[in-house]
Amino acid sequence: MTDAATPLAGWTHTYSGKVRDLYRPEDGTDRMLVVASDRVSAFDVVLEPAITGKGALLTTLSLWWFDQLAGGDGGRAIPNHLLAGATPPAETDGRGMVVQALEMLPVECVVRGYLTGSGWVEYQQDGTVCGIPLPEGLGNGDRLPEPIFTPAYKAPLGEHDENISFDRTVELVGAERAAELRDTSLEIYRRAAALAEAKGLILADTKFEFGVDGDGTLTLADEVLTSDSSRYWDAETWRTAETPAARMASFDKQIVRDWLAANWDKQGTPPALPADIVTRTAAKYRELLDRLTA
Incomplete structure (x- = not known):
């Protein structure tokens, strides 16, 4: 039985993705409960155990x-989507927000x-990333001259997200909001990368999701800068390892992907x-959490 089937007093389960389960309050208030399960997926399938x-x-x-x-x-x-002072049900065992x-x-x-x-x-094919031209001579795992914003369109459930241009982002959300998404995302990345660097870690890339509240304020939502949404490397290993695979060993489910692929x-x-x-x-x-928060 998955976490999605767990009854929670005062909450109604409404949706389950590969990892997260969403609940709505039975009192009709404008809140949600987001529960991160222990499920793990790779190659678009949820695995056991x-x-x-x-x-x-x-x-x-x-x-x-x-x-x-x-x-x-x-x-x-x-701004983020957390409701100050709101406590998740005890049954979520530290997995709820x-x-x-x-x-x-x-x-x-x-x-x-x-x-x-x-x-x-x-x-390697075009000298670009998501259509953005990059300097010649870069290698696998190299640092870019500057961080780049490469948005994707969030496809409907069951379909794959699609990389899109900034112009397409403007078409989807408007010029002002698109610029705000780009600038805020780059700001968060730079701040997080600096903090990670101070802990001996490299934040290679990450992805954010944003929503808009009733006042129109852009608000950071979902998970943020976790092992499931970001690629972290050990800085010393990145500097000294002899192969790209070794220098880019990540703090995430790559172990699962590699085993499953084989x-x-x-x-x-x-x-x-x-x-x-x-x-x-x-x-x-656990290692990533301990190193970042120590």
Whole structure:
């Protein structure tokens, strides 16, 4: 049974994604309960067993980052969706956040500070990332001259998100709001990257989701700067490792992806994850949280 089936007094379950479950209050107030489950997905499928403790680790890290971005790091306060003083049900075991209901914007705000992943593939072919020209001579895992904003359109459930241009973002949300999304995303990335660097970590890239409250204020929502939404590397390993794979070992579910890629042909039901893969993945999530918040 998934967390989505768990009855919570005063709340009605309304939706479950691959990782998060959403609940609405039975009193009709303009709130939501977001619960991060222990589920883990790869290659668009939810796997078994879950990663024990993952939901609480993700939520704890999101809450810590929301606090930093609310001025805890010395920067300006970025509005977020947390409702001050609201306590999630005890049954959520540290995995829940009570948040303000927002009008969510259909743009996933991706910021890249390093060349990797799909960006590296495109750069090798065209010298660009999401259509943005980059200097010649960059290698896999190299730092970009400046962080770049590469938005994506949040596709309907069951479909893949689509990389879009800034002009397309303007068409979707308007010129003023598009500029605000870009500028705020780059600001958050730079602040978070500086804090991570001070802890011996590299924030290679990340993605944000924003909504708008009743007053029209742009508001940071969902999770923020977690292992599931961001790519973190160890700074010393990045400087000294001899291969791209080694220098870019990340604090996320890459262990799961690698094991599944080697043991499943993406046909039928995926095999169950071995106990050591589950344990090692949970340890990576914990290590990131401990290093950032120490």
